[in-house]
Amino acid sequence: MARNSGPLTPVNPRLAAISGPLRDSVFPLQDGSLSIGREFSNQLIIDDSLVSLQHCKLSCDANGMCVVRDLGSASGTFVNGLPVSERTLASGDQIVVGGSVFVFHAEEGTDSTPGTVELSDAAGGAGDAAQTRLRGEDVRYLQPDALAALPSGERTARDLQTLLKISTAIGSIRNVESLQWQLLGMIFDVVPAERGAILAGTDPEEFSSVVAWDRVAGPQHSVQVDRELARQVLEEGVAILSNDAAETPQTPPVHSLICVPLLSLNKTIGLIYLNTANPAARFTNEDLQLVTAIAGIASMAMESARQVEWLGSENMRLRAEVDLDHDMVGESEPMREVYQLIERVAATDTTVLIYGESGTGKELAARAIHRNSARRDQPFVAINCAALTETLLESELFGHERGAFTGAVTQKRGQLEMANAGTIFLDEMGEISPALQAKLLRVLQERDFMRVGGTRSMPLNIRVIAATNKNLLKATKDGTFREDLYYRLNVVAITMPALRDHKEDIPLLANYFAAKCAEKCNRRIMGVSPDAGTLLKQYDWPGNIRELENAIERAVVLGSSGMILPEDLPETLHETPANSMRSSTYHEAVRQLKRQLILTAMDQSEGKITEAARLLGVHSNYLHRLIRNLDLRLTLKKRNQG
Secondary structure: OOOOOHHHHHHHHEEEEEEEEOOOOOOOOOOHHHEEEEEOOEEEEEOOOOOOOOEEEEOOOOOOOEEEEEEEOHHHHEEEEEEEEEEEEEOOOEEEOEEEEEEOOOOOOOOOOOOEEEEEOOOHHHOOOOEEEEHHOOOOOHHHHHOOOOOOOOOHHHHHHHHHHHHHHHHHOOHHHHHHHHHHHHHHHHOOOOOEEEEEEOOOOOOOOEEEOOOOOOOOOOOOHHHHHHHHHHHHHEEEEEEEEOOOOOOOOEEEEEEEEEEEEOOEOOOOOOOOOOOOOOOOOOHHHHHHHHHHHHHHHHHHHHHHHHHHHHHHHHHHHHHHOOOOOOHHHHHHHHHHHHHHOOOOOOEEEEEOOOOOHHHHHHHHHHHHHOOOOOOOOEHHHHHHHHHHHHHHHHHOOOOOOOOOOOOOOHHHHHHOOOOEEOOOHOOOOHHHHHHHHHHHHHHHOEOOOOOEEEEEEOOOEEEOOOOHHHHHHHOOHHHHHHHOOOOEEEEEEEEOOOOOOOHHHHHHHHHHHHHHHOOOOOOOOOOHHHHHHHHOOOHHHHHHHHHHHHHHHHHOOOOHHHHHHHHHHHOOOOHHHHHHHHHHHHHHHHHHHHHHHHHHHOOOOHHHHHHHHOOOHHHHHHHHOOOOOHHHHHHHHO
16 A cells, blocks of 8 residues: 655644743644743743744644744744744754744654764864865955955845844844854855854863754754864864865765854854765855854854843842842852742742751741741741750640640740741751651641640641751651651752852851951951961861851951961861862962971970970960971971980
8 A cells, every 4th residue: 555645744743942941841732733922821931022922823734734823923933043924844943932942843752952062083074174264354244345345246145135134133132042043043044054053162172052953864963073173263263164175985975064263352252163964065165254254243142142141140149139138148159049049939938948958057048038028027936846855846836735744834835826927947857756747747738736735726827947957858768757748848949058069158158257256256357368268168068157157266266366377277177188188389388388487496496385486486375286287296296206
């Protein structure tokens, strides 16, 4: 029986988002259609000012053809880089809507994440090929004086029209990745490339942003990029056209390569890489001129989009710092993420579970949530569940009636009742017994409670914030923590980073604690010395911020100068093996010089500490501490015995 050669109805057609706010999401065409826009009536809603209320619609007809139709959108709908009013789609087509990029998949098993690049040596035989090199000053489309002398012709007119269209299309895009995808699609429309990639960054081994597409093998295949050619273009800032020198049956298929730098203020910020294995569609010098001119326009647009993205993130950071009322210290990326989460959850009454090792500031985060919520004027009650026995904790939480147990001579209001209308913070939640877990679960479900020994339920209006340094999910699997309670608590999870994961905040924290303790101790402390700062940064801080605070307080109390010095810090910080220390050669040289000065003074004083301290001009107690911190006691003991 002959097979039907007509179009087949797509099996589970869908869109896969590869860029934009919905990235990594997949949207099926339910009932063969999918409407896209900013309005809530659409099946696919995109919160993007570049997207119209009713932007476009995808639909599959009875013949199995899928079509995308623009619905009169302001910014247009693009397929493979071209603006369309209506276009029949093929599997693998790239669709751009506002700042989002989608890939259309018509069949099962074709979902993939395009954009991967594999660096290889002489990909496509560029190493032995003839090369044409083009510098920026020789690009005729980018030189005002050369434009008047351009030869008239169909190719020149088409190239100029292409440059105008590209500059107009990408000028309004404010998302770097979306800009790269649209630019690649536009290049494919005017240059006979089978594969292409736009790579942002200056390191050929690790690009910061990669957009790549194989038009022949499909989006699921990576694009091979010649490592040496990419390195050459990045280092020299010169565009290169490479064609195979020989064409014999024994040679591999003919390859033609174009690699063009993206230049901003004479600095290379990335490159455009194009490749074809079609011998009938070699790249020409005119293609090289055009792609280099496109790169000149794209570089400015990419830098502009990158600046807009940076300003947006900086604006969010500053808003979080200004709007968020908290006592936490830190400006690192992990802490900024914590601030943003707190700002978002504070406005709701959602139950929050805060994870983190001991000493990371879980209670400070809980207090920040309360202080930035609508309950800020109501009580904040904190209970350390690990500090009380099961009986005492139950009485502390729920309160008790008079005569409920031996010693209950009066009625007592519990902490839950005290926190009514406010927030209760349950620290070390993983330490609560199974029996108490069941009672707490009822509180979360029913929002009422009963005092110990009581007979009447009392309504409760509280927000619950819990914290733990344990893995509660693992505890549920081990049977030590109720699974239903875990899911009641784990509505929104915030993880406080360990101090070793944001060491860039150590100087801020150290100076903050130094000023705080100096005021309490009535001392004048100007800050932390560079040597002491090096010790603080190289230590892993198993006790986290609490251990750092204790170390700084000790230094302020025991220190004898206006700066916190290495010898003022706890001995554990000096016990870091020298081969794992990240201190500079300068700091190690200073350390060795101190050792030598002390040994010399001890030799001159014949081992007398008081006399050696006088020779060095320091107090004898300070010299004792230096000897201990610099690990000189054993050395001096051996010298004395000798």
